[in-house]
Amino acid sequence: MRYSRSLIPTVKEVPAEAEITSHRLMIRAGFIRKLASGTYTYLMLGQRSLQKIVQIIREEMNAAGAQDILMPILQPIELWEQTGRRKDYGPTLSCHVDRHGRTSALAPTAEEVVTSLVAAEISSYKQLPINLYQINTKFRDEFRPRFGALRSREFIMKDAYSFDATLEGLDESYRTMYDAYCRIFRRCGLDYVVVDAVSGEIGGSGSQEFMVPCSAGEDTILSSDKGNYAANVEKCEIGKRPADLAGEPTGELEKVHTPEMKTIEEVGKFMKVKPKNMLKTLVFQAGDKWVIAVVRGDHDLNEDKLNGLVDGDITMEIDAEAAAAGFAIGFVGPHVVVGRDDVTLYVDPDAVAGQFWAGGANDTDYHVKHFNWKRDVLDPLGEAVRQRVIVADIRNAADGDPSPLDDDGVLRASKGIEVGHIFKLGTKYSQALGATFLGEDGQEHPCIMGCYGIGVNRIMASAIEALHDDNGCVLPISIAPFDVEVISLNNDKEAVRNHADKIYNELTAAGIEVLLDDRDARPGVKFKDADLIGIPLRVVVGERGLKEGNVEIQRRTENKAAAVPADDAVERIKEIVNELKEALSPR
RNA sequence: CGGAGCGUAGCUCAGCUUGGCUAGAGCGCUGCGUUCGGGACGCAGAGGUCGGAGGUUCAAAUCCUCUCGCUCCGACCA
Missing domain, CATH: 3.40.50.800 (Anticodon-binding domain)
Known part of the structure; x- marks a missing residue:
């Protein structure tokens, strides 16, 4: 290719909107140009690099026994309603209404489409296992597109779907994809780590993410310093921590006037108490009951963990309802559980100890000092405490926490870019869409599914993010234009x-x-x-x-x-x- | 969606507070000349509905209203 005949618009200056290195370099080197928020044109250099990545993915997927197909981007919305995912995806699902008034989803992923295909075409265990994949444009109406190719509204994804007759078969299909992914990322010249992850809207029993470590990453990874455990913060469990509700008080419960002060920072500064000595008390609605979560002031609640402990769904952002139910929103303290039988308390172990605590007073514009679990909650509740106060891991893991493997490992936090995600789905979609087969036993069974995604554009962005110097990109030959x-x-x-x-x-x-x-x-x-x-x-x-x-x-x-x-x-x-x-x- | 900010030449931005000459700079672009191994220099030039609509005014890039677009921040708040 002759440079003189090519459109390679390199620039010295770069729009202020490009905040991270990969975004800046892709603009400066003439790989991409923005059309609108979250949508980019890939110019020759960017497109050639993408095609190199696509080719590597194809070769490895084919070698792993998967078959390349191409599914529509326009997907009938009815499919999404059948699996209940229209609601789960919410506004992230982009929709299109045609002249006849039919609504189609613009594919953010293709579980529904591929499962309906399999439902129509697979009828016997003899046809399984099977793995179908495509490399195609996907749409997600991101809440906030940003960082160029890292979080765009339109992007290229390789999505693969495995169908097995048995759970053992699924394990094998999953393992095959895991190995293929390792080869793909290695061929792209990327360092990566594999972490346990939550499956989100996709659903299923287990999943792992392939992360490229880099400071610009949007995901937080926690890894044990023993090297035997790594997980996304959304998923990461925490090892055993001591928790004893019976510690003695540090002093008389003291009510402090804290007008209009609602944040931990404000209250802490005013009362001269460190966040780690404060209790963060959050109110959730669960049907006609209330769930109160308590974590230490310097910790973050993990809603997935809390949800896993509670029967039925919990709802946040219910300030108005909570206020109507008598909660002093902004000033709630754990002892609100005393005298209300519609409240269950979930407390993180680190928020329980015989030390000094400050927290809400259950009275608007007031907080308390010297809150004590034994005196203010345990003793008043008596026997009921077992049903009403549950001590459990409900927060995000943080740097320095004990490893969940309880082997004296310590968790360390770092950032990463998610470039691949593999899931064991089970039968969620095959049951909803009737993807069943006749087994050897003559009975009908739902296919057991797995799904496996790779963000093609993200590979390019993360490669540049990880591999550059002061003068520009330093791309590996496998994915260089x-x-x-x-x-x-x-x-x-x-x-x-x-x-x-x-x-x-x-x-x-x-x-x-x-x-x-x-x-x-x-x-x-x-x-x-x-x-x-x-x-x-x-x-x-x-x-x-x-x-x-x-x-x-x-x-x-x-x-x-x-x-x-x-x-x-x-x-x-x-x-x-x-x-x-x-x-x-x-x- | 809530909060904030921005929108002026292809790009990066100044001008707006306090309305008033022909709307500016750097980079880029065109032509000529001198240069020619790490983003050269001189001269000449092209290029602008000041995001859009409405309003105030003798007069609007500048003030007001609406609107569109872009960007940043935003779980909960004990």
């Missing part, structure tokens, strides 16, 4: 031009993908652009070198060029390209 950039440094000189052309033609004929910078630009401009774009190997053909009979070869990861006799250049380049590719080979 080109293998080699040949710079015809003094393109106005015929000898230089001819030699660069010769190298370009010979490399191209050898199947190497080459970008030839044949622009009539000053050398500095060409060097800067080459660094920015980040093609792994740079070849400089210049008047100066050519006089000595040399051209220069430099890897993007090196900061000095090597002079090579011009006649040997093509062979030498081929060797290096092979070497670079070999280093990222799947084996």
